Structures are given as C-alpha cells and as structure tokens.
Amino acid sequence: QITLKESGPTLMTPTQTLTLTCTFSGFSLSTTGVGVGWIRQPPGKALEWFAHIYWNDEKQYSPSLKSRLTITKDTSKNQVVVTMTNIDPADTGTYYCAYRRQASWFDPWGQGTLVTVSS
Amino acid sequence: EIVLTQSPATLSLSPGERATLSCRASQSVSSYVGWYQQKPGQAPRLLIYDVSNRATGIPARFSGSGSGTDFTLTISNLEPEDFAVYYCHHRSNWPLTFGGGTKVEIK
Numbered sequence: 565q566i567t568l569k570e571s572g573p574t575l576m577t578p579t580q581t582l583t584l585t586c587t588f589s590g591f592s593l594s595t596t597g598v599g600v601g602w603i604r605q606p607p608g609k610a611l612e613w614f615a616h617i618y619w620n621d622e623k624q625y626s627p628s629l630k631s632r633l634t635i636t637k638d639t640s641k642n643q644v645v646v647t648m649t650n651i652d653p654a655d656t657g658t659y660y661c662a663y664r665r666q667a668s669w670f671d672p673w674g675q676g677t678l679v680t681v682s683s
Numbered sequence: 684e685i686v687l688t689q690s691p692a693t694l695s696l697s698p699g700e701r702a703t704l705s706c707r708a709s710q711s712v713s714s715y716v717g718w719y720q721q722k723p724g725q726a727p728r729l730l731i732y733d734v735s736n737r738a739t740g741i742p743a744r745f746s747g748s749g750s751g752t753d754f755t756l757t758i759s760n761l762e763p764e765d766f767a768v769y770y771c772h773h774r775s776n777w778p779l780t781f782g783g784g785t786k787v788e789i790k
Contacts, residue, residue, distance in 0.1 A: 601779075611719075611727065611770055611781040624777050627684065660726055669717050669774065671729040671738060 566590035568600070568661050568674035576681045582648040586661030586674060593619050593639050597666045600644040602635070605676075606657040615646050618666065653681045685709055687771050687782035695790040702758040704785045706771035711751045715775040718747060718756045721784075722767045730769075731756060758787070 572584040584602070591598055601616040614626040615635040625633050635646045644661060658678050662670035686709040696702055706716065714734045719727035729738040731747040734754060744759045758765055766789050771782040 603781075610783045611721075611772075613779040613781065616779075626778050667774070669729055669732045669738075670719075670727075670772075671732075673726040673728075676726050 566663050566672055568663060568672065570659055570661050570674045570677040572659070572677055572679065574678060574680060576651050576679060578652055578681060578683050580651050582651045582655070582679060584646050584648075584659055584661075584677065584679075586644040586646075588642050588644070588661075588663070588674075591663065593617075593637050593642070593644070595619055599664050599666065600637070601662050601664050601670060602644075602646050603660045603662060603670065603673075604655075604657045605660070606654075609657075616664070617644055651681050653683075655679070656681045684778055685712060685773055685775060685780055687773060687780055689769075689771055689782035689785045691785060692783070693786045693788060695788050696761055697790045698761050698763055700761050702756075702761055702765070702787050704756040704758075704769055704771075704787075706749075706754040706756070706782050708752045708754075708773060712773040712775035714750060715773050716747075716749065716754045717772045717774070718745075719770045719772060719781075720765075720767050721770065727770065761787070763789075 568588040599618040603613045616624040617635045632649045658676040660676045662673040664670045688707045690705045718731040721727040735747045746757045768784045768786045
C-alpha cells in the first residue's frame with residue numbers, strides 16, 4: 565500500500581523560504597519509473613501542479629514558479645523535499661504530494677498540509 | 684502550457700439524475716486526460732485515466748469519453764456521495780495542468 569504525508573510550517577511570513585517534506589511508504593524512489601509530484605490549491609480554488617522528481621533525479625517545474633523552486637529526494641529516508649523562496653500571501657493554500665510513475669497519473673495523494681502566508 | 688477549461692462551473696442536480704461535465708483543452712492532448720474527484724477537506728482521488736479507464740474501485744456509473752481537445756465525464760444516476768468537485772487533468776507534456784473544476788451540487 566502506497567501512502568504519502570506532507571509536513572511543513574503552517575504559518576509563514578512574506579519573503580521567507582518554505583520547505584515542505586513528503587514522507588512516503590510502499591515504494592522506493594530508486595525504482596525505475598517512479599516519481600513524486602507536488603500540487604497546491606489556494607483556498608476555494610483549483611489545483612496547480614508545480615514540481616516533480618523521478619527516480620533518475622529528473623526534475624520538472626512549473627514555468628511560473630521555476631525560479632523559486634528546488635525539489636530534491638532522499639531515497640534512504642523515503643522523502644521528497646521542495647523549497648519555495650520568497651514566499652508571498654498568494655502562496656497560501658493546501659500543498660499535496662502525490663505518487664506518479666512515468667506516463668501515469670497522480671495516485672494516490674497525501675492528505676495535504678495547509679500553509680498560510682501572512683504578515 | 685495547455686489550458687484546460689471546464690464547464691459548467693457548477694452543476695445543480697438531484698440524486699438519481701445524470702451529470703455531464705465538460706473539459707476542453709487549448710490544444711490536443713491526445714488521450715492523456717484524467718479526472719479527479721475532490722470532496723471538502725479531502726485530497727483529490729483519481730476517477731478516470733487515459734480518457735475512459737476507471738481507476739481501481741471506481742463504480743461503473745462514472746465514465747469518460749472524448750479525444751483530442753474535448754472530453755466528457757459522465758456520472759449516471761447520481762448518488763449522494765457523488766456531490767463534489769471534479770477536475771480534469773492532462774499529462775500530455777510538461778507543464779502538467781488541471782482544469783478549473785466543476786462543482787456538482789445537490790439541487
């Protein structure tokens with residue numbers, strides 16, 4: 565059974581750097597084809613994919629956020645970490661990580677973690 | 684970037700009725716479209732992948748169709764647990780994108 569869980573700060577101040585961790589079980593990020601993605605959702609709004617990492621360390625970023633993002637993996641800890649610099653109130657929302665193999669779909673998802681950015 | 688436009692934004696229906704949700708892509712996404720269901724306070728759940736394949740455990744009342752740029756999610760005979768928000772999503776190329784969502788609410 566694959567499970568994922570996001571963790572990170574719940575409240576942040578503008579201009580800070582957000583660090584989110586996805587801790588997973590039921591698969592290994594050293595297995596060919598395996599990947600983990602990050603998707604966020606502002607309150608009451610739609611889903612937005614923004615970062616992805618594969619077993620071979622291939623990384624993909626949303627063009628609109630690319631300059632602010634870094635995604636890494638720690639295979640030994642079964643974790644994926646994403647950092648977002650220069651955080652803004654517009655970055656407030658629920659952040660999800662999800663399992664996604666190559667040429668496949670986000671399934672399953674973590675429960676999500678709410679991040680609020682406010683001065 | 685491929686933009687996915689969902690319509691309508693809200694669909695008001697009664698249990699037992701049929702729901703038809705639309706998703707239009709700004710350019711062809713071939714058959715690389717999926718649908719997710721999201722209930723309040725929950726993470727999205729994969730319903731349909733590659734246009735018309737039901738994910739594990741998804742009831743047969745959920746079906747998908749379409750090709751190229753126009754796709755449809757149909758929920759026949761709405762059950763009380765089907766009232767939720769539905770998102771289409773493509774994996775045709777990077778960046779991955781989602782539609783704006785359709786809320787299916789109880790009339």
